[in-house]
Structures are given as C-alpha cells and as structure tokens.
Amino acid sequence: MPGSIQSIERAAAILRLLERGSGRLALGEIASALGLAKGTVHGILRTLQDVGFVEQDQAGGRYQLPAGGPQARAKRMDPNLLRARAMNWSDSLAARSGEAVRIGIPSEGMVLVVHHVFRPDDTAQTSDFGTTLPLHATAWGKILLAWDNELSAAALTGTLPALTSRTIVKPTALTRTLADVRSQGWAIEIGEFMPGEAGLAAPLRLPGGSVVGAIGISGPADRLCANNTRPRQDLLVSVLEASRSVSRDLAVDR
Amino acid sequence: MQRYVMAIDQGTTSTRCILFDQRARLVSVAQREHRQWFPKPGWVEQDAVEIWRNIDRIVPQALRESGIAAEQVVALGIANQRETTVVWDRRTGAPVGRAIVWQDVRTERLVAELAERPGAEEIRDRCGLPLATYFAAPRLRWLLDTTPGLRARAERGDVLFGTMETWIIWNLTGGTDGGVHVTDVTNASRTLLMNVATLSWDKDLLAFFDIPALMLPEIRPSTGDYGVTRRVVAGIPIRAALGDQQAALFGQTCFSRGQTKCTYGTGSFLLMNTGNSAVRSTHGLLTTIGYQLAGEPAVYALEGSIAVTGSLVQWFRDNLGLIATAPEIETLAGTVEDNGGCYIVPAFSGLFAPRWRSDARGIIVGLTSYITKGHLARAVLEATAWQTREVLDAMNADLGVNAAAINVDGGMTSDNLLMQFIADVLDIPVNRPMISETVSLGAAYAAGLSAGYWPDLEGLRRNWHLAAQWLPSMDPAYREAEYDNWRRAAELSYGWARR
Numbered sequence: 001m002p003g004s005i006q007s008i009e010r011a012a013a014i015l016r017l018l019e020r021g022s023g024r025l026a027l028g029e030i031a032s033a034l035g036l037a038k039g040t041v042h043g044i045l046r047t048l049q050d051v052g053f054v055e056q057d058q059a060g061g062r063y064q065l066p067a068g069g070p071q072a073r074a075k076r077m078d079p080n081l082l083r084a085r086a087m088n089w090s091d092s093l094a095a096r097s098g099e100a101v102r103i104g105i106p107s108e109g110m111v112l113v114v115h116h117v118f119r120p121d122d123t124a125q126t127s128d129f130g131t132t133l134p135l136h137a138t139a140w141g142k143i144l145l146a147w148d149n150e151l152s153a154a155a156l157t158g159t160l161p162a163l164t165s166r167t168i169v170k171p172t173a174l175t176r177t178l179a180d181v182r183s184q185g186w187a188i189e190i191g192e193f194m195p196g197e198a199g200l201a202a203p204l205r206l207p208g209g210s211v212v213g214a215i216g217i218s219g220p221a222d223r224l225c226a227n228n229t230r231p232r233q234d235l236l237v238s239v240l241e242a243s244r245s246v247s248r249d250l251a252v253d254r
Numbered sequence: 255m256q257r258y259v260m261a262i263d264q265g266t267t268s269t270r271c272i273l274f275d276q277r278a279r280l281v282s283v284a285q286r287e288h289r290q291w292f293p294k295p296g297w298v299e300q301d302a303v304e305i306w307r308n309i310d311r312i313v314p315q316a317l318r319e320s321g322i323a324a325e326q327v328v329a330l331g332i333a334n335q336r337e338t339t340v341v342w343d344r345r346t347g348a349p350v351g352r353a354i355v356w357q358d359v360r361t362e363r364l365v366a367e368l369a370e371r372p373g374a375e376e377i378r379d380r381c382g383l384p385l386a387t388y389f390a391a392p393r394l395r396w397l398l399d400t401t402p403g404l405r406a407r408a409e410r411g412d413v414l415f416g417t418m419e420t421w422i423i424w425n426l427t428g429g430t431d432g433g434v435h436v437t438d439v440t441n442a443s444r445t446l447l448m449n450v451a452t453l454s455w456d457k458d459l460l461a462f463f464d465i466p467a468l469m470l471p472e473i474r475p476s477t478g479d480y481g482v483t484r485r486v487v488a489g490i491p492i493r494a495a496l497g498d499q500q501a502a503l504f505g506q507t508c509f510s511r512g513q514t515k516c517t518y519g520t521g522s523f524l525l526m527n528t529g530n531s532a533v534r535s536t537h538g539l540l541t542t543i544g545y546q547l548a549g550e551p552a553v554y555a556l557e558g559s560i561a562v563t564g565s566l567v568q569w570f571r572d573n574l575g576l577i578a579t580a581p582e583i584e585t586l587a588g589t590v591e592d593n594g595g596c597y598i599v600p601a602f603s604g605l606f607a608p609r610w611r612s613d614a615r616g617i618i619v620g621l622t623s624y625i626t627k628g629h630l631a632r633a634v635l636e637a638t639a640w641q642t643r644e645v646l647d648a649m650n651a652d653l654g655v656n657a658a659a660i661n662v663d664g665g666m667t668s669d670n671l672l673m674q675f676i677a678d679v680l681d682i683p684v685n686r687p688m689i690s691e692t693v694s695l696g697a698a699y700a701a702g703l704s705a706g707y708w709p710d711l712e713g714l715r716r717n718w719h720l721a722a723q724w725l726p727s728m729d730p731a732y733r734e735a736e737y738d739n740w741r742r743a744a745e746l747s748y749g750w751a752r753r
Contacts, residue, residue, distance in 0.1 A: 084581035084668040091688050091721055095279050120688055120719035127722060129670055 010036065011044050015053065015065070024062035051208035077212040077250075079105055079114040082204070086246045090117050090215060093242040097235050099217040099224070100125070101242075103204070104133060104140035106151055109158075111140045111214075119219070136160045136174055137167050139199035142187035143214035146178040147203060166191040186240060187214075188231050190221050198224040200231045202243035207251040215243050259702040260316070260327045260490065261694040262309060264334040264418045265498065266355065269308045271316040272694040273327070276707065278717040280691065282320035284312035291352060296359040299352035302340045305418070306425050313486050324487045331494035331701030333501035333693045334418035336444045339393040341404070341415050341469070347430045350401055350413060353421075354393040361392035364399075368392070373462045380459055382443065382450035382532060382541030390417060391446035391463045398465070411468040417441045419495040420471045426492060427481040434481040437471040438495035439552060443543040448473065450532050450541055453552060476500070477704035478548035494700035496545060498693045499523045503555060504545050505696030506661040506687060507718045509711045514649065514657040516642060517692070518666035520568070522560040524642065526649045526657060527553060537608040537648035548704060556652055558607040558645035562600040563638040564666055569600075570634050576627050583631050584671045590628035596620040597743035598633040604751070605744065608648040615750040619743050635669065639676045640740040646680060659683040663692045670724075678728035679737065688721040 013034055018025060025033075031041045045063055048054040055066045086103055094101045100119040104111035110132035118125045135141030135155050145152040156171045168174045181187045189199045201216025216239060217224070226232050231239075258281060263270045267290070273282040286308040291299040317324065337356035342349040354360070365387050368374060377385050385392075394415055398405045407413045414435055416424065424433035442448040442455075447465065449456035455470055474480065480492035496504060499517065503525045506515040511529035516522055525544065532541050532554045544555035567580045577583055599605075601614035618633070642660075650656045659682050666672060667686050677684040689695050702708045708717075 078579070078582050078585050080584040080669070081579050081581040083670075084579075084665070087668045088690060091690060092280065094721065095277075095688050095719070117688070117721045118719070118723070120721075122719060125720075125723075127724075 007044060010034070010040070011048060014041065014044060014048065018054065018063060018065050024057060024064045026062050030063065052206070052210070077105070077206065079112070082213055082250070083115040085249045086115060086204070086215065089242045089245045089249070090115060093215070093217065093238055094118070094120055096238045097217050099219040099235075101215065101217055102128060102140065103213055103215050104138075104144065104201075105213040106135075106144045106148065107132070109135065109151075109154065111135055111138060111144060114213070134161075134163065134193065137163050137189065137193045139187045139189040139201035139216045139218070140214040142177065142181050142189065143201050143203050143211065143216075145174075146181040146187065147211035152178060163193055164191055164195050166195075168192060186236065186243075187216075188225075188229075190225055190228065196221055198231075200224055200235060200239050202239050203247075204243055204250065205247045212250070215239070215246060255326060256322075257326050257328045257707065258322055259698040259705070259707055260313070260330045261698040261701070262313070262330065262332045262422065263498065263501075263691075263694045263697065264305065264309075264332065264422060265693075266335045266338075266357075269305055269312060270694065271309070271312040272691060272698070273316055273320055273322060274695065274698045274702075278689060278695060278698075278714075280689070282316045282322065284315040284319065286312055290355070294360070296362070298355040298358040300338070300355055302342070302349045302353045302418075302421055305353075306422070309422060309426075310486050317487065324489050327490050328707045329493035329701035329705035330483065330490045331496070331501075331697030331699070332419045332422055332492070333496050333498045333697035334422070334441070336417065336441060336497040336499065337388060337390050337393075338418055339390045339397070339415070340418065340421045341394070341397055341401075341408075341413055342421070343407075344412055344414050345430060347425070347433075350404060351397065353418075354397070356388065358393065359387045361387045361396050364396055365392050368463070371462070373458065377446065377459065377462070379534075380449050380456050381446050382534070383446055384538075384540075385446065389444055389446045391459070391465065394445075394465055395463050405466070408466040408469045413469055414471070415465075415469045416471055417444070423480055423492060423495065426483045426485055428484045431484075435471045436474050436480060438476045438497075439473055439546045440476055440497045440500040440543045441495070442473045444497060450543070450554075453543070453546070475546040475548045475550075475552075476543075477546075477700050479704075491705065492701075493704035494697060496697055496700060499525055499557065500543070500545055500555070501694075501696030501700070502663060502692040503527065503696065504699055505689070505692035505694070506663065507699075507711070507715045508544075508661060509553075509715070512653065512655045512657055513661070514646065514659075515661045515663070515692070518563055518638070518662060518664035520563070520565045522563040522638070522642070522664070522666075524558045524560075524645050524649065525555045526557075526653065528556055528653055529553065533652050535648070535652045537652060538610045539607050539645070539648055539652060545700065547700075556649050558648060560638070560641045560645065561604075561606050562602050563641070564664075565602075566598070566600045566634050566637060567666075569602075570631070576631070580665075581668060583634060584669045586628055586631035587635055587671055588628075590626065590632060592629075593632045593636055594620075594625050594629035595622065595739075596625050596629045596633045597740060598630070598637050599743050599747040600637050601744075601747045605747070607645055609644070609744065611748050613749050613751045614744075614747040617743070617747045617750070619746055620739075635672045636675060636740075638666070638672060639679045640737070640744075642676055643679045643737065657682060659685055661685050661687065663687065663690050667722075673722075673724045674727075677724040677726045679733060681726045681728075681730075681733065683726070684724040685720055686722040688719045
C-alpha cells in the first residue's frame with residue numbers, strides 16, 4: 001500500500017478546522033493553528049477554492065466553507081457565465097453539425113435550457129431559452145442524472161412518465177442507461193422524447209471534474225443516428241469536441 | 255485540392271490570422287497580443303515593428319496548425335484598427351517613431367488651433383467627418399511638426415504614411431524591396447484627407463493640414479489586386495482591405511441600403527449602409543465609406559459610436575465589485591422585474607452621437623430606499639440599449655428610411671436580457687449571426703469575392719445564418735414612457751464637468 005499523500009492530509013486538516021471553527025478564518029490563523037508555513041497553506045487554500053470546497057469572503061479575505069457544501073457550490077455555476085463561455089463553441093458546433101444546439105443545467109427536477117443556437121438552415125425558429133426538458137427522456141437530462149447522485153436518486157424513486165413508446169420508464173433500465181453514459185462519456189436519446197427525433201449530448205465540467213451542465217444537438221433521428229442505438233460518428237466527435245472546449249474555457253478566469 | 259481564404263485582423267490589442275472554408279466556417283485561428291505604451295496622460299502608442307513581427311509568426315502558425323499549404327489559400331483580406339498612424343522610412347523600412355493609436359488625444363491643442371483657421375468650416379463637407387483628435391490627419395501633422403527633419407524627408411519622398419493596413423501590405427509585398435504603398439478607401443475615409451465624393455486625396459484638405467502629398471499611399475477600392483505576398487509566406491494574393499468596423503458591416507452581409515449592424519464591445523459601433531449616396535448627418539453622425547468593390551461605385555455608411563457600453567459592466571464589476579464576472583450582470587439584473595425607477599447615464603467622458611456633450615458626466619438618478627443592486631444592474635444594461643436607440647433614431651432620420659432589423663455581434667450578445675431589451679426599445683428584431691468573428695469574416699468575404707472564391711454578394715448572404723433572434727414584445731406605451739425617462743436622465747448629466 002502506498003504511503004499517504006501529505007497535501008491531501010493537510011487539506012483535510014484545513015477543512016476540519018474551518019468546519020469546527022466560528023466559520024471564517026484568516027490565512028495566518030489557519031497557518032498557526034496547523035503549524036504550517038503561510039505559503040504552504042495559501043497554496044492549498046487556493047486549490048480548495050478552485051475546486052469549490054472553500055470560499056473567501058470579499059471584504060476581509062477570510063476563508064470559510066461554502067454554504068450548502070461543495071456540491072451546492074459547484075452546481076451554482078452562473079448560467080449566464082456558462083453561456084458567455086460557451087457561445088463561440090456552441091455556434092461552431094451548430095455550424096459543423098447543421099443542427100440546433102442547446103445547453104442545459106439542472107433546475108427543480110428538470111433540464112433548464114440556458115442557451116439555444118438555431119439550426120443553420122434559415123427556417124423560422126424560436127428560442128427555447130428558459131424552457132425546461134424532462135431529465136429521463138432527453139440526452140441533456142441523462143448527462144445531468146449520470147453525474148449527480150442526488151438528482152438521479154430523486155428521479156429513480158419518482159415516476160418516469162412515458163412521453164413516447166420508447167421512453168425509459170423502468171428505474172432499472174434507467175440505472176443501466178446512466179451507467180452506460182458514465183462509461184462512454186456521452187448520452188443519446190432516440191425517439192424517447194418525441195417520435196422520430198433524437199438528441200446527443202456531452203457533459204460540461206468544471207476544473208476538478210464536477211458536471212455543471214450538458215451541451216448537445218437534436219434533430220430528426222435519421223439525420224443524427226447511424227443505426228437504432230448509435231449516433232453518427234462525425235456528430236459524436238463534434239459534440240465531444242465542443243464539450244471539451246467549453247470545459248476548458250470554464251477553467252479560465254472563474 | 256481544398257481551398258481557403260485567409261483573414262488578418264489587426265486589432266487594437268492583438269493581431270489574428272484566421273482561415274475560412276467555402277461555407278465560411280472557421281478552420282484555423284492564430285493570435286498574438288502586442289504591447290501598448292502610455293507615455294503621458296492621453297497618449298497611446300504601439301510598435302508597428304512588433305505588430306509586423308506578430309504577423310510573421312501567426313500567418314505560418316495558422317497554416318501549420320491546420321495543415322494547409324500556402325498554395326491552398328486563394329486570397330488574403332486585411333481588416334485593421336482604424337485611424338492609427340504610422341510613418342516609416344522608405345529605404346530602411348523603419349518607423350520614425352511608435353504608431354499613434356486611434357485612442358490617443360495628444361492632438362487636442364493642435365485640433366483646437368486648426369479649428370480657428372480659415373477653411374476649418376469646410377472640412378466636414380469635404381470629408382464627411384468633423385475636425386477631431388479621433389482621426390489620422392492631426393496625428394500625421396503632429397509627427398511632422400515635432401519630429402526633427404521629418405517634414406523635409408516627407409517633402410523629398412523619403413518617408414511614407416499609412417494606417418495599419420498600408421503598413422502591413424507594404425511589408426507583405428516586399429517592404430524596402432518594391433513594397434506596394436496603398437490604402438483602402440474605407441481607411442482613407444478616416445483620415446480627414448480624403449474627399450468623400452471623389453474618393454481621392456483632397457488638395458485643399460492636404461493644404462489645410464499641411465501634409466506633403468508624396469508621403470500618402472494610393473487609394474484603392476476595398477477589393478482588387480493589392481499584390482502578392484513576398485514575405486512571411488510567399489505567393490498569397492492580397493485581395494481586400496477594410497477598416498475593422500466596415501469589415502464587420504461586410505461580414506454581417508449588410509449589403510442593402512438601410513441594413514445596420516452594431517458591434518457590442520467595450521464601446522459599441524453602429525454602422526448603417528446608406529447605399530451609393532453619401533448621406534450628410536444632421537445629428538452629428540459620421541459619413542464614411544462602407545466598402546467599395548473593384549470597378550463599382552462606393553457604398554457609403556453612417557457611423558455612430560457609443561463610448562461606454564461593455565466598459566460600464568466592467569466598471570460595475572471592478573470598481574463597485576457587485577459581480578465577479580461580466581456575464582453575471584444578467585443574473586443580478588434578473589433578480590428584479592424592472593429598473594425600479596433607476597437610470598444610469600454613463601457619460602464617463604461626455605456623451606457622443608447624437609448628443610455630443612463633452613460637459614456631461616456620469617450620473618445615477620432615481621435612487622430611493624427601494625433600489626437594490628439588482629435595479630442598478632438592470633440600469634447598467636438598459637443604458638446600452640437606450641444609447642443604441644438614440645444612435646439608430648438619428649440614423650433613421652438622416653437616411654429617411656427606418657432600419658427593419660439590426661444585426662449584432664460582440665461579447666455582450668451573449669446577454670439574453672440585454673438583447674431582448676434592445677429589441678424591445680428599438681421595436682425591431684435583433685439578429686445574431688452564427689459566426690461572431692464578423693471582422694475577420696468581412697475581410698475574408700471581401701477577399702474571397704474578389705478572387706472569385708465566392709460568386710457574388712448573394713452567395714455571401716447565403717452563408718449568413720441566424721444563431722439567435724430577439725423579437726420586440728414591449729408595450730408601446732411603456733416603451734415611450736421609459737424612453738422619456740431615459741432622455742430626462744441623459745439631460746440631467748449635462749453641465750457637470752467644468753470647462
């Protein structure tokens with residue numbers, strides 16, 4: 001068995017200290033409580049801050065644990081910031097794929113559409129911005145469920161309404177599907193939301209890996225799919241590229 | 255063999271090289287920033303040699319990273335920061351000093367002096383622009399006055415003047431070894447030296463500013479044969495050059511009279527195509543060349559700029575600290591239903607078109623105990639929309655035709671709340687195209703058109719796809735009441751700065 005990793009031990013000590021204390025601690029207080037150099041503690045705190053486990057108050061620069069825990073912090077990724085970071089990449093995904101692009105985040109047990117790029121074919125289209133989609137029956141929803149235990153636990157204990165004859169309504173089947181999504185890194189939905197239509201999505205991640213949203217395309221199944229279960233390879237590559245590019249930009253200047 | 259068009263966008267802070275394919279999709283991007291010098295308050299300088307070296311790096315880089323060979327590039331188009339002034343030695347290729355950037359206001363006193371001289375009142379008629387520090391001629395005159403020996407060298411024809419596209423084309427086509435000394439008509443239209451009707455250097459304006467004609471480049475249409483690159487990467491035909499805002503107008507395919515674009519950045523620039531007539535503004539807008547295709551008459555444009563738009567959001571972020579990132583202004587604004595009666599007039603250094611009040615300073619009005627930071631955020635965004643409305647109203651009045659829609663680009667177009675509010679207060683659709691790189695795209699379009707890569711303007715229009723659209727949905731009575739409130743707020747900002 002390999003030895004323990006010192007920086008993780010120290011990070012854990014800092015988190016315990018913040019949890020026990022009155023809430024907010026200054027850098028010097030943390031350093032002296034743990035008997036460590038200020039520079040060492042500062043480096044660890046910065047990393048913890050980047051991954052959403054620690055917050056710094058704006059006025060005094062004191063450190064504290066985020067309200068609602070690190071998960072809540074990660075999920076609070078500002079949807080407008082997400083759209084601003086994703087706009088160029090979602091435009092180029094629409095141009096490459098020839099399909100409409102949407103970005104979804106979880107909100108009140110649904111997928112909230114926070115960005116919509118029209119299909120580049122000059123037909124009349126209206127924006128879906130601000131509308132919601134079902135979690136269990138869309139590619140975006142499957143992405144959000146696959147990497148969020150709380151969200152999927154709630155979905156699996158509730159009812160899964162059948163929207164078409166192909167909608168996944170059995171919890172065991174959905175559990176299997178989500179495991180597939182996690183192992184392959186993307187999600188597809190064929191005729192499960194609307195007959196003849198399909199969707200293909202991939203996760204948007206913060207540094208550290210937490211999934212804050214999903215980016216994907218949708219359109220007629222015969223345009224998106226190679227067969228009954230697989231997406232067209234070129235479209236899959238484009239969606240995955242877009243998700244990686246946006247995730248990379250989410251790391252910049254948060 | 256796949257073929258591509260290359261664009262160089264020589265901007266204020268960076269230079270970019272972008273390759274486009276036939277469907278106007280971005281294939282490769284390379285970018286380098288250059289340094290800015292601020293030697294005195296109000297002075298802004300750049301090193302033209304550094305910019306040239308950057309081009310020497312990014313052009314091969316853009317080709318290398320996409321695996322595209324020079325012979326696959328059918329045409330190069332250049333878009334550039336406008337009004338930035340360079341003077342260099344014809345024999346050595348060395349600039350006589352740093353380039354004086356368009357934001358530089360060192361010529362304030364010179365311009366005030368010139369304004370008192372006979373002939374000053376005719377400037378606007380001849381070139382379509384007011385006498386102001388913003389344009390190139392006063393900078394060139396300042397260099398001639400303050401650089402020892404420069405005037406004599408200019409009169410002998412030993413030194414050359416150019417805006418950035420002129421400097422780049424001269425260098426690309428050989429530099430000291432036979433470089434072509436040319437400017438495009440849109441850039442020339444920003445010097446105060448070109449006659450807006452004849453599209454040639456105006457003898458009276460040259461006399462007024464006392465500029466030796468020998469140092470000026472030849473004025474060319476925006477598209478045509480600008481020569482072939484002999485340096486950096488040899489053998490690429492240069493087929494177009496345009497000022498950056500004009501390139502954006504072209505990239506937005508605003509080819510018909512009345513079509514209008516607005517680029518929302520730190521400040522914002524509206525250009526309206528006015529067809530083949532040079533419309534003289536009675537509202538203080540600029541008359542400029544939109545573009546001129548080789549062998550065709552010029553297409554004119556009216557231009558209005560808004561000094562403070564994105565920079566107001568940055569101020570809200572950095573100076574007030576109420577948001578962590580610029581896009582979060584929308585989140586904060588979304589916490590309230592309306593502005594709560596609060597208005598912000600961002601007259602940080604006066605108000606531009608159509609008000610032209612240099613004595614105005616920024617104000618926040620309508621504060622009550624009810625107002626929250628959400629209301630302030632909304633007032634920040636609304637200020638951008640109302641300023642757009644004022645410029646567009648002036649354009650519509652000058653042209654006598656109302657814009658039917660507005661094409662937008664720039665960073666602030668990711669803000670749905672702002673874009674919807676703009677549609678609401680303009681009462682016309684707001685369209686965002688799928689490619690946000692409209693400056694580079696416009697340069698590529700013009701070059702590709704000239705090389706026959708794209709057949710005609712209609713072919714370019716077919717490449718324009720809507721990425722998003724916002725339709726007006728505001729109650730007309732409410733809109734009028736709010737517009738009236740904005741106007742009252744704007745008037746309250748007058749007279750605060752002491753002259």
